[in-house]
Amino acid sequence: MEPIRSRNCTLSDLLDRVLEKGLVLNADLIISLADIPLIGVNLRLIIAGMPALLRYGIMADWDEALRAQARKEKKAARLFPVKEENISVK
Numbered sequence: 001m002e003p004i005r006s007r008n009c010t011l012s013d014l015l016d017r018v019l020e021k022g023l024v025l026n027a028d029l030i031i032s033l034a035d036i037p038l039i040g041v042n043l044r045l046i047i048a049g050m051p052a053l054l055r056y057g058i059m060a061d062w063d064e065a066l067r068a069q070a071r072k073e074k075k076a077a078r079l080f081p082v083k084e085e086n087i088s089v090k
Contacts, residue, residue, distance in 0.1 A: 022048030022056065 025045040030037050046058065053059050 018047055019049035020052060022046065022052045 023046070025043070027041075027043040027045075029039075029041040029043070031039040046053070048056075048058075050059075050063065054063060
């Protein structure tokens, strides 16, 4: 029995797949005139969800720094009471 591929694919299915697995595009572009290279462009485009990027080891340092900053801000916010909060000392 051969596998049957579903033909009902929506844009949201495609987007879910790209964010889950990731999409990488590498391109090298060289513009030359009379066989003399004038401009060279190296392009690397990655489209993926954050869990996929972390799974592949991309942007892990940035994510950890961002999470550390959020933890620090959350901890600092707990040190100061809210205006409506009453503090009683026994």
